[in-house]
Amino acid sequence: MQRRLTNLRARLPHVLLLALASLLTSAGVASAATVPPQPDCQKGEFCVWGAESYGGAMHKFDLRTSNPEECIPLPQGFDGHSFVNRLSRDVTIYQSEECTTEGDFITYPGGGTYVPQGPFVIRALKIWD
Numbered sequence: 001m002q003r004r005l006t007n008l009r010a011r012l013p014h015v016l017l018l019a020l021a022s023l024l025t026s027a028g029v030a031s032a033a034t035v036p037p038q039p040d041c042q043k044g045e046f047c048v049w050g051a052e053s054y055g056g057a058m059h060k061f062d063l064r065t066s067n068p069e070e071c072i073p074l075p076q077g078f079d080g081h082s083f084v085n086r087l088s089r090d091v092t093i094y095q096s097e098e099c100t101t102e103g104d105f106i107t108y109p110g111g112g113t114y115v116p117q118g119p120f121v122i123r124a125l126k127i128w129d
Helices: 002-034
Strands: 046-050 054-059 071-072 082-086 089-095 105-108 113-115 124-127
Touching: 046 124
Parallel strands: none
Antiparallel strands: 046 054, 046 082, 071 124, 082 113, 089 105, 089 124
């Protein structure tokens, strides 16, 4: 019995090292397989797509073309279903074209927020100062 325990103790570091290596490589493969492609939205832009998962037509907004704290309705006939906030500012998305709080609205932080499936149909937005 003593010899078996000594043998186990001698092999335990090798077994633990192999188990750790196995976990690390399998986690890397799993995460690499599930990473979606990055949508084409540059730093300093808020981008919204007409379909989920960044598909369909896209519209971009930035501080050159949009005034902070003003309601910005999306173009007529365009409904947003996914978006990316790469502005340095927070952006609130609205279900209403008039940025009213009667419908759904949520604020997303700037700097790199990726939302492949919006919580509701987006019809307007507001960039905060």
